[in-house]
Amino acid sequence: MTDPILNDREITFILYEFLNTQKVLSRARYAEHSREIFDATIATAKTIAEKYFLNHNAKGDANEPVFDGKAVTLIPEVKVAWDHFSEAGFFAAHYDFDDGGMQLPEVVLRASMAYFNAANIATAGYPFLTLGAANLISTFASQAHRDTFLAPMQDGRFAGTMALTEPGQGSALADIKTIAKPADDGSYRIFGNKMYISGGDQNITDNIVHMVLAKIEGAPSGAKGISLFICPKFLVNPDGSLGERNDVALAGLIHKMGYRGTTSTVLNFGEKDGAIGYLVGEPHCGLKYMFQMMNEARIGVGMGAAVLGYQGFRASLDYAKERPQGRKPSNKSSDSTQVKIIEHADVKRMLLAQKVYSEGALAMCLYASELFEDSHHAETEDERQCAAQILDLIIPIVKSYPSKYCVKANDLAIQVLGGAGYTREYPVEQYFRDNRLNPIHEGTEGIQGLDLLGRKVMANRGQNFAQFIALIQATCAQIEAGSICHQYIAPMQHACELLHTVTIKLTQALAQDPDVATANATVYLDMFGQVTVAWIWLRQAVIAHKALTTNTCTKDDNAYYQGKLQAAKFCFDWELPRIEAQAELLLSLNRVTVDMQEDWF
């Protein structure tokens, strides 16, 4: 493999050809930046990821964190990786200069983070969770709490977690039972149990700052009664030094299928006098705050899934190029030399599918990051709003398409390697196991489908959805007659029409019978994802075609762009036609699942 993690050509293509990352340089916010700084940031991430994260990806999988009843021990490489991540300034990179940050644009940071995920998604979990928790504090907490908790998170002394899920409720956050009782000093005492808390304990940082969802005693029921608290593992003294151990106890570690290097914990809050917690922002606004961070978290999950899909693609590609086996069907001579398996059409199918899924997912997630960037920092309010609306609409797709299809990509990577792929001597089965978490956490596929159909497509009176379709139409409109991409205009427009028809049908049905209308929301989610990724590939094909016809391409670039064209063709010939059957099912308001009775199983 040329690159052990990701592929610089691919990332450069996405950032500077597929996306228009250089445009942000004209914004006042990035006046002190340059393409060179962006590239250097990514190069730094790549170097650290290759040197300190990749080195223990398999080792961390085979040597899970251990809890001896008192403390958790990780393999020592995780701490070294954390320290290098921290020393390079990545904990603060996205903050403003005034807040000690590097004021780097989201899309560049997201591309940088991709290298850590690609190298070792389990170890990358610790800093990524910390970045998320720090963002919550930075955005919603008081200055005093920012001083106490955010600063040491920015310099890597404290880690962070998101403590949402409880044993009894899973995805249904409205039903959490953790209670916060007001104390005399303005703080709270927290009582309850949290489960599946990633990074909930470890031995790499001095302290861990849990962002805990809990209900203040007497709060309204349901989602409207949830508040957000800072609840550190160790209390922090006024001078910033560590104080007593807070009443948060690790009940145990959960052993997972993959992602094994990231501790998954059961935490007990308040087994003694109550864990001391500090309210963030206003009471009862916790879920709102959490959801304002959800877009980033969900792009992050999509990105992690995409990157693992891509790693599997590249690993199986390398294997297929080197492994001789069998002959083409037209060659019956057993005396002839065996061909490399990449010459078998069925192996090319599995590689092309992986390419379509993983490069499509990578481009999709970085496009979402561009929208995120634009929603905050585009020149005009109109541009910012438009970006925010499109992003809001497609977040369920950005989370779910990579999570579903890049797990499928990893499955195909195993199949390309055959028996070898099934062994732990090759990395692909670990990619699969690690990636299998992604369709579950940060909202399962089912939750994303309900979010898309039940909220997102109807938001803003359907205007966000209309805008999105208009974007696809605009791509079609810019394709010149005679372009090789012209063949995709009709299927792309047909797909838009189908999606539109289905959307009208389902949203109208929602008013009459929400249970039936949403019954097949996961199919709708998948159909929407197929249309979106076809558009992503169409855009890539348009760029590739332009580059091939107008530039004097190098030999390498020529091959690269030809690959993009062929992958786009695969997407339109093999993937997109599946939406026909989906549309038919959805338009019929199929009731098979709704009508199924428990005792019939």
Place this chain on the structure above:
Amino acid sequence: MTDPILNDREITFILYEFLNTQKVLSRARYAEHSREIFDATIATAKTIAEKYFLNHNAKGDANEPVFDGKAVTLIPEVKVAWDHFSEAGFFAAHYDFDDGGMQLPEVVLRASMAYFNAANIATAGYPFLTLGAANLISTFASQAHRDTFLAPMQDGRFAGTMALTEPGQGSALADIKTIAKPADDGSYRIFGNKMYISGGDQNITDNIVHMVLAKIEGAPSGAKGISLFICPKFLVNPDGSLGERNDVALAGLIHKMGYRGTTSTVLNFGEKDGAIGYLVGEPHCGLKYMFQMMNEARIGVGMGAAVLGYQGFRASLDYAKERPQGRKPSNKSSDSTQVKIIEHADVKRMLLAQKVYSEGALAMCLYASELFEDSHHAETEDERQCAAQILDLIIPIVKSYPSKYCVKANDLAIQVLGGAGYTREYPVEQYFRDNRLNPIHEGTEGIQGLDLLGRKVMANRGQNFAQFIALIQATCAQIEAGSICHQYIAPMQHACELLHTVTIKLTQALAQDPDVATANATVYLDMFGQVTVAWIWLRQAVIAHKALTTNTCTKDDNAYYQGKLQAAKFCFDWELPRIEAQAELLLSLNRVTVDMQEDWF
């Protein structure tokens, strides 16, 4: 869960309602048998499987076999399980009374074996491999070799393996490099390396009999130069006692994603003077012999996959019935009680899909066993031939459909459990990991596709295929007007027509350009599988409808048959329509994969 492994109601339905297992009792061969004996055999298997196999399924996964450089050590439970399997007579059950067997019909034994697979597929691997190796010896070896090796395999003292694969050739058996040099005493000296040999070493039997494919020095090249040898771990003295260690050495264990309790080995033959091997049958006929056993082996893989799919289905069903979470979309009140997740339409979708895949696959594999039985023991030569031809045609489907769709079922089982499904505290992720081997071994999906399209559908001048379609038409013809199954006649017939059209197109193309015609053979395989399983479900629905309308059903039976009808509806509404897009792709002789170039990736 009512039944920890499988479900007696389901097995009874398949054997005695879906299939006509009782019909074999009219055959002279089974004059001494009865339904009671069949049921008692299955009950014995179930008891042993529950008691001695199920108990260490998770333990065997977490505690892989260990090789200290001298010997392999398994957890002790495996030996206990082996002994109970042996003592119950299962190593000899399918042999004739004259050969010390119980002369039981294939379909009853296959159903019995299903319980062992369901309880612990890794431990079941050791006896199953032994049964396969013993069959080869029984069918093709000389009486002297049968006396020496078969007898101790039938009483469980010796185990057996299939030593086909080598590091350099994988699926391409024609290219094996292991050499057999004739010795003066009529035996051979074998030199070469074998890889992925399951059960290639262990500490549960006195001896291991390897069935080795090798080329006699000077043999013709390719598949026509392959011979089959018996090559024991320990030589056997004339009196049956163990002699010297043969020159077969364990080079190492391979560590796998799943199936961890079954050793996967690299074996070196002839590191010293050559491993002593005994030719089975004629020289250069090894592959032919092996292929005569292939049908059984491939049904076995399909069955293992089906059973793991079914186990995951039942485990996730139990979880869904007990786990409260969330509310229906029509209920916005957060004060109301949470529903069990089985009430969510999307969970029912995941359970119904699992039901369709796993029960469909189970029925398909036991149907194949019935064909196997009939091909050997049906009354007339016509019946025997017809059964053999249908079986020969559908073997690639029987191997590949369960392997693909029951892995998918396991994936859905994980998703039903959500975060819990991703942990090793629940069994579903192990089912997935164990099952993931099945699309790889005994011929990958790609190999099955080439076998189906390149050989099977054209065999017997297309008559086998025509007969198969006629069977489907016959099922349609027997559906009465007014039956609830009437709605499936048109889609079933349309599917047959599509499959027929596609088959004609592809087989004609084969003559002109085999590389292009076979390029999408895996899609053809999948399409053929969808049509086959739709037929399996149609047959089940016809039976269920009849039972519901003509019998006085118990409440349980009523629910059971309603479930069959609803699953059939799911199959026809959700699964079968996918073949439209597949047919379109195949009819276009799509060249996207063929045209893709290595350097474009």
